[in-house]
Amino acid sequence: MSLLAADARAFVAAARKELRMWRRYPLFILGLLFWPIVLPATWVLMGQAYSGGGDARALAAFAERAGTTEFAGFVFVGYAMYMWLSNLLWGPGTALRQEQIRGSLEAVFLTPTSRLVALFAPPISHLPFSLLNFVTMGLTLWLVFGIVLPLGPVLEAMVVIAIGIPSMYAIGSLFAASVLRFGETGPIVQLVRGTFVLACGITFPLVMLPGWAQAGAALLPPTYIVADIRTVLFRGVGLGGIAIDLVLLLAFAGLITLLAVWVFRILETSARRRGTLGSY
């Protein structure tokens, strides 16, 4: 068996182990169903109130900035992005950190498997939860707000998501790598997540931001993913119309992955010198 195949199997085993641990917390699934419905719904209701219950002029003003009158759909797509990002920022970093504190990270580092398995496998194990989020939100849009998303654009949105996955998981891994060094996750997650909420247009169109902030947003992959999903779902633009964005996303994924590997390598060597692999 070649080394690469063995590492690939280790990778699968690591993701599977993460999922098996989640299985021990069944109530966690409840939260997974609850928040994706409640949070965006409150924003949609708020939007309805501010627009005078869907007044035509208010909707036109929204469409001018957002490119669509579907503001419920707009908000839900934004929140799907937000939940995905939150999962990735909290999950892998926390998982790696817990391993470090518990001492299991040392046990993993005693094995011949590539260290990158420990870095990239936990984010991947979050994939099913993110998918569940998307499905819940789609169902809510349909059952609560009566918005039926046509199949063609939904499939196109799934392509956007698939292309966005590597860059999102690279962000999760980069974050996990830095957690190894800085320990505490809470404050950093809040900061990073807050930045993304503001910069990536979760509940509002990006044109509402000042120019410099828009320029900053252009450097963050979620900005493109959220905008492109909205474009294909609500504006009838096909994948061809957003091809440049998709190429950019893949480039981002490559860059961030390299950055994550580099950060992790440096931190690992420093930990092997200073003896801090298993400390906190």
Add this chain to the structure above:
Amino acid sequence: MTATAAEPAVDARGLVKVFERGRRTFWQRLRGEPDRRERFHAVDGIDLRVERGEIFGLLGPNGAGKTTTMKMLATLLIPTSGTISVLGIDVLARPRDVRARLGAMLSGERSLYWKLTARENLEYFAALYHVPPRQTRARIDDALTSVKLLDRADDYVERYSTGMRQRLALARALLPDPPLVILDEPTVGLDPQAARDLRARVRELRSQGRTVLLTTHYMEEADQLCDRVAIIDHGRIVALDTPGALKRTIRAEEVVRLEIGLADDGAAVLERLGRSATVARSERHNGTLAVTAHCASARDFVPAAFDAARSAGATIQHVEVVPVTLEDVFISLTGRALRE
């Protein structure tokens, strides 16, 4: 490439690990202040050669550098200087090859996933150890059998006792079918029964033809379990031999422990005791002097000790005659007890 049987299991030379103590703040760096961190030699020039098929023990008190040494062998720590070869492989040059052949149990029960079953834990680690899929099941069953956990394989680890978790950690170390197993304080925190049980498992490893290198600060453990023992203190090896030979280095047949009640500082009584035995150690706790004496014959020394006490105005409250232990060897080498 492959290690021949003639090569030792471990060959470390001039091993040194320096840690920095204290910290240097960002401000101090920025202002270019001198580095005031203390450089501390946790391991201070160790030469170690472990032969194939033996159980070799590193015995030493807290902070002696045992764990640091083990971590350097296991590729978790990069030495400050020195060379290590494990099973004939250079640890610094080819760490991944060493990891694939080495079974290490360093942090014990904490390093398992308590929310998974024993089997699930081992399935995960078998993949990390690159065990071929078709052999995984058999390898896991073998490992569980050799630590006597096969019947509890599908229980969650959180429901295990400490001893069982420790044995599971040992099973994990056996997954790569390693010719060399290193164990850091394998019985620490275990009750006597569980500790005895684990020691039996370690002896079985030797009878399977594996080499075992372990650390301990229990002298009985080193004595009963190990073929050879290195006594380590302050990052250096101060003695290395078989337990029997180490004990023979003390020129005494018997060890007598005394507790003496006295009013003065005890100098007078110690001086008199010293005439008929070697006082290896004495320690004063308000009003009582605890003395460890090495002598040729307790039968002659004990009456002499009573005379010495009486003439110094002290009273002997307790007498105990014990065989020579590795603890006494440690005391005679360092002037301190192993556990204080």
